[in-house]
Amino acid sequence: MRTPEKILIIRLSSLGDILHALPAFVSLRATFPDARIDWLVEQRNSFLLSAVDGIDEVLILDTYPMRAAPWQLSSWESTGKLIRLLRSRQYDLSIDFQGLLKTGLMSVLSGARDRIGFPRDLVRERPAHWFYRHTPEPPRVPMHVVALNQLLAQSAGAHPVKSNVSFAVSDQDEALVQSLLDHEGISRFVVVNPGGGWHTKRWDPARYGRLAVRIQEELELPVIATTGPGEKHLFTEISRHCGKTAVRNFQLEFLQLIPLLRKACLLIGGDTGPFHLACALGTPVVGIFGPTSPQRNGPWRAGEESVFRILPCSFCNGRSCPTRNECMDITVDEVFQAVLKRIGRNQ
Numbered sequence: 001m002r003t004p005e006k007i008l009i010i011r012l013s014s015l016g017d018i019l020h021a022l023p024a025f026v027s028l029r030a031t032f033p034d035a036r037i038d039w040l041v042e043q044r045n046s047f048l049l050s051a052v053d054g055i056d057e058v059l060i061l062d063t064y065p066m067r068a069a070p071w072q073l074s075s076w077e078s079t080g081k082l083i084r085l086l087r088s089r090q091y092d093l094s095i096d097f098q099g100l101l102k103t104g105l106m107s108v109l110s111g112a113r114d115r116i117g118f119p120r121d122l123v124r125e126r127p128a129h130w131f132y133r134h135t136p137e138p139p140r141v142p143m144h145v146v147a148l149n150q151l152l153a154q155s156a157g158a159h160p161v162k163s164n165v166s167f168a169v170s171d172q173d174e175a176l177v178q179s180l181l182d183h184e185g186i187s188r189f190v191v192v193n194p195g196g197g198w199h200t201k202r203w204d205p206a207r208y209g210r211l212a213v214r215i216q217e218e219l220e221l222p223v224i225a226t227t228g229p230g231e232k233h234l235f236t237e238i239s240r241h242c243g244k245t246a247v248r249n250f251q252l253e254f255l256q257l258i259p260l261l262r263k264a265c266l267l268i269g270g271d272t273g274p275f276h277l278a279c280a281l282g283t284p285v286v287g288i289f290g291p292t293s294p295q296r297n298g299p300w301r302a303g304e305e306s307v308f309r310i311l312p313c314s315f316c317n318g319r320s321c322p323t324r325n326e327c328m329d330i331t332v333d334e335v336f337q338a339v340l341k342r343i344g345r346n347q
Contacts, residue, residue: 004092004156005035008110011097012042012061014197015254015273016297019280020145021097022052022165023300024153028095029054031158038089040106051255053166059086061106087111095152096132099123104131116155122148142293146300164282169258177252177259184248189222190215190339191261191278193269194234198319201270203288203328203335205234209241210332211268215339216245221265224248226257226274266342268335271297279304284345286338290327291318303345305338 007028011021018041028037038057039049049058062078087110094112096103099122107115108131117123117132129135136151143151150160181187192212196202212223225247227235235249252260257274258281261267267278267285271292278285279300287298287306293315294306308314309327321327 002092003035004032004114006089006091006093007032007035007037007156008086008089008091008094008107008112009037009039009097010094010103010106012040012100012103013045013098015045015048016197016271016276017098017145018045018048019165019273019276021149022280023146023161024095024097024149024158025052025055026163026165027150027153027158027161028156030161030163031153036089038091040086040110047255051167051169051258053168063102083109093156095156096128097149097152099125099128101125101128104128107131116152118148118152142295144298144300145296165280167255167258167281169255173253173256174259177250177256177263180250181263184222186222186224186248187263188265189224189263190219191224191226191264191267191269192238193226193267193272193274194238195228195231195274196270196272198291200291200319200321200325200328201272201289202234203270203330205237206241207330207332207335208268209238209247211335211339212238212247213242213245214332214336216247219339219343221343222248224250224260224264226250226252226260228252228254266339268339284342286335286342288328288330288335290314290325290330291316291321303342305342307335307338 011018036056038059039055040059040061041049043060043062046058046060091112093114094107094110096107096117099118115132116134119135119138120129121138123129134155136155192208194205194208215221215223225235225238261278261281261283264283267283269275270288285299285304289308294308298306307330
């Protein structure tokens with residue numbers, strides 16, 4: 001395969017999965033510094049990629065009109081314009097990091113001369129692999145999703161680069177976060193993020209509250225609980241179990257977490273966007289895992305900590321649970337011991 005001058009990355013969603021693909025992008029950018037690298041993504045996730053340094057253009061695929069009214073010609077107009085734009089770019093290479101029928105089809109419709117994607121056993125939807133011209137050999141042992149994505153970048157000729165993802169943060173967001181920290185009078189702190197896209201991935205907020213008490217009293221580190229839209233009730237429950245030990249609550253937009261996590265000495269959370277953002281930034285982490293595997297979705301680097309239970313049904317990837325979510329029945333002491341290990345490595 002000759003050196004590509006124009007590369008199209010396809011990863012439409014979700015925030016965590018896009019973050020998992022960013023190290024592969026970093027490797028591509030480092031290996032091909034003069035190449036044009038565009039990224040095709042869904043509208044709702046485009047804000048994240050707009051903050052990533054080194055992407056030439058973020059292209060939007062809006063599938064909602066087609067799903068809402070597929071019988072109307074107007075529903076297909078924006079996608080038709082996008083396909084014409086992609087074909088006009090004359091990409092040397094497309095790389096599909098998602099493995100769906102629609103992403104595989106978009107790789108073909110883009111007109112890219114070469115197309116790379118996952119092999120049959122690794123795509124999300126089996127027929128997707130028919131759309132690719134090159135697929136890496138399936139790994140013989142389970143791998144972290146970040147490493148799997150690097151396999152695709154290596155298939156394009158990229159050399160793996162072990163560096164943090166570079167994000168551009170607005171002056172306003174930097175100033176907002178600093179003002180919140182100044183108001184609280186803190187500089188060294190721990191962040192807990194109790195949210196999660198699936199309720200099965202969320203650790204009990206009451207236990208986050210009791211954990212925060214131990215961190216603040218025994219380690220003398222202030223704790224900040226970050227919450228997003230619709231998550232205020234999680235902090236309310238955390239506060240109920242903190243007694244007289246006050247825990248701060250920062251309600252931030254996703255990109256505003258970047259300047260906060262850059263300053264944090266640790267993030268504690270489950271398998272969700274803020275956790276993977278911390279990994280991308282190189283922030284130390286303690287992950288709490290239940291239905292998803294820490295081997296595949298856990299911390300990206302050696303030296304980080306994960307806490308989980310081994311049950312017959314562990315790592316089922318279930319969004320609902322018939323056994324009262326027993327895999328997340330992890331004690332406060334277990335997580336606190338992991339915190340001690342990770343904080344100790346920072347000393």
